[in-house]
Amino acid sequence: MREPDAIFADPRQAALYDVFDDDRSDLDAYAAIVAELGARRVIDVGCGTGTLAVRLAGEGLSVIGVDPAAASLDVARAKPGADLVTWIHGDAPAAGEVRPPADLAVMTGNVAQVFLSDDDWCAATDAIHTALRPQGWFVFETRRPEVRDWLNWNIPPTRVALPDGRIAVVTRSVTDVSLPLVTFRGSTTIDDEVLWSTSTLRFRDRHEIERSLDGREFDVIDVRDAPDRPGKEHVFLAQRREGKRQPVSELT
Template identity: 40%
Template sequence: MRHGEFRHPRLVPVYDAECPWSRDDEWFLAVVSETPGVRVLDLGCGTGRLALALADAGHTVTGVDPAHASLDAARAKPGAERVTWIEGTSAVLADGSFDVAVLTSHVAQFLVADDEWARTLADLARALVPGGRLVFDSRDPEDRRWERWNPVDSRRRITLPDGGVVQAWTRVHAVAGGRVDFTHHYLFGDGEELLSSATLRFRTEKELRGSLRSAGFAVERVLGGWGGEPVGRGDGEFLVLARRE
């Protein structure tokens, strides 16, 4: 299944167990909270980990995601009533309705085609107020993260809340033109194996800056790590902070 960890009812809890609150969430929360009580869009909110924390911090939060199963999981979590959950893409966003928009967990890389990325940025510019902030992460292709996505280096054990254990590993199939095709394998204790395939786009810093400029954003800064390191000296990330002009 394409994007199975977000869409398959049995894999969504696995994703939640594998991706708990971490330093990237702390970074996004801190950046948004530089201004108290803002209207925040979490585009590609998934199961709501960050959206719920933003609401708990006093922000007015809307979580948008195309994956029904992920939103079901988000709506079932404590405090979910404080977030507005919308199933869809950036196309559903109302004009001028947000002060800040975030795309976390490398959601930007799932927008593979250049026209899809451009449409999304245009929608975000439309949905943000003038001067509104856009904050997102994308992996630096110079870090070549996909080279660690192999059945040996990527093998892991994921413990579920009920005590069950899932064996997981990743296999890359193709790398070309900034696109990486791969499949996550999940083997459950009862012997069922589920697959989740995807393609990610690894854009260069120059490509990201150019696409943002074309969409009407001014880039404030690009960091390379969750501790504020410069590009090339952090965690192999592009942490992008921009404003709608």
Template identity: 40%
Template sequence: MWHGEYRHPRLVEVYDAECPWGWDDDFFMAVLAEHSAPRVLDLGCGTGRLAIAMAAAGHAVTAVDPAGPALDAARRKPGAALVQWIEGSIGELGTREFDAAFLTGHVAQFFVTDQEWSSLLHAVRRALDEGGRLVFDSRDPEAAAWEQWNPDESWRSIVLGDGGVVEAWTEVASVSGGVVSLAHHYRFSDGEKLTSQETLRFRTAEELRASLHAAGFRVEQIYGGWGREPVGLSDDGELIVIAAAFS
């Protein structure tokens, strides 16, 4: 199945167990606090960890995701009532409704073709008020993260909230022109095996800058790591972008 970590109830539980609060969340909360942003969009919010934290900090948060099972998990979490949850896409939102928009967890890489990515950026630009900021993360292709996505290096054991253990590993199917297709395998203690597939687009910093400018954004900063290191000078292998909407 495609993106099973958000669409299959058992894999949603695995995702939440494997992805607790981390340095990336601290970074995004810090960036949010740097400018006044009463109205916040969390696009591709998944199971809602960051959206709930932003709402708890006093922001009016709208969290959007096309995956119903992920949103079901988000709505069950403490503090979820403070967030407006929308199952769907950004196309269902109006214009100039937000002061900041976040795409976290490398959601930006799910938009594989140039047309998909351009359409998304233009839609976010319409949803942001003048000067509103777009913040997102994308893996740096120079770090070649896919080279570690093999059964030997990616194998891990994940402990669920009920104490159950899931074995997981990743395999890459293809790498071509910045597009990487892969499969995540999960083996549960009761014997069930599930596979989640995805295709990711790795864009360079230059490609991101050009696409953002074409959509009406001014790039303020691109970091290479969660400690705000320059691109290429962090083991995190990230491209963390902060851009502002302009006329």
């Protein structure tokens, strides 16, 4: 597994993540899915600064947050209610060590796309399979490559007010499109300091993902539209293959 991007691993940038991405209404859909599937024990793989993990724990669920970026976990642990979450510093395969088994594992945001090689993706999905109970659920989102949304990712220098009254100037530029990989670079300038972070995401189409999950002993039960990015993403609800397949319609 590659090292986490600086935006998550650099303590200076991790501390600003929730400031720049303060609208987390995208997590409402995941909280609803957790409730729909009746999950009581959840693993948040790539939990970042812990917004979803803390939210679910506050609703009375048993939650494990796993992330390879120690700086992001430091931010997560400082949040009110963070003591209700079990935090694990590790990459996705570390989820395979979670016991007892979970009802559901989730990857939000771009987490499912940080696995650039097939080997890394298979290692992550194998670990999640191990961490789930029989017929447990794996829920994640991924951007649709055919939409080519990276054409809209560039951000010109933009001023953002920080909680301490200072002004940050943020930028983002797509630097390389070599499908299935897309690379972009962002900067944050505060006073005279410039903080850089470079990220690469892998775009897998629906057929590729479904084929890969089938090969890792998951059944794709449903594929939904992401309500915060309609038409741009798929949300996969996959079930660990074990015994009789159980459609979502029988759970609601």
